[in-house]
Amino acid sequence: MKIHIEELRFNCIIGLLETERHTPQEVIINLELDYDYKNEFMNYAELCADVQSNMQEKKYELLETALDALFALIYARYPLAKRLFIKITKPDILDNCRVSVSNIKKF
Numbered sequence: 001m002k003i004h005i006e007e008l009r010f011n012c013i014i015g016l017l018e019t020e021r022h023t024p025q026e027v028i029i030n031l032e033l034d035y036d037y038k039n040e041f042m043n044y045a046e047l048c049a050d051v052q053s054n055m056q057e058k059k060y061e062l063l064e065t066a067l068d069a070l071f072a073l074i075y076a077r078y079p080l081a082k083r084l085f086i087k088i089t090k091p092d093i094l095d096n097c098r099v100s101v102s103n104i105k106k107f
Contacts, residue, residue, distance in 0.1 A: 001037035003044050006030050010052050013059040014066060014090070026091055027055065030102075033074070034083035042080060050077060063088050063101040071105050081107050 008031070011024035029051055035042055054073055060066035070086050087102035 001035055001042075003033045003035070003042060003047070004031075005033075005044060005048060005051075008048055008051065010056065012052075012056045014055070014061070014063065015093070016061050021059075021061075025093070028089040028091060028098075029055075030085075030087040030089070032083075032085040033078070033081050035078070035080040036082060040080060042078065047074070047078065050074070063090065063099075067101055067103055071103070075105075075107055083107070 008029040009026060011026055013021060013024055014027060015021065015025070031051070050073060051070060054070065055066060058066070058069065060069065067086055067088055071084060074081060074084055083104065083106045085102065085104045087100050089098050089100040091098045093099050
């Protein structure tokens with residue numbers, strides 16, 4: 001079974017620049033989570049809330065650090081997870097493009 005979370009949008013502090021450390025900016029999270037479905041409910045609303053609250057509370061400097069932290073969080077809280085893809089996008093950091101980082105991990 002696979003859960004797709006697409007275009008989860010919220011504002012948070014993320015980045016190295018002085019303005020990024022003081023002014024929240026929009027991020028977009030895309031996530032795919034594979035799990036073994038055995039009549040156990042995977043609460044995707046809770047998963048979204050966990051991702052958002054982690055990003056807003058931690059105020060990461062680097063997208064890469066945030067990405068690694070989200071993998072660790074999801075692995076710890078969702079033991080049914082077998083494979084996870086996460087993409088974090090900052091849509092407004094550059095005028096002419098979106099900037100993203102992504103990774104896939106198997107558990």
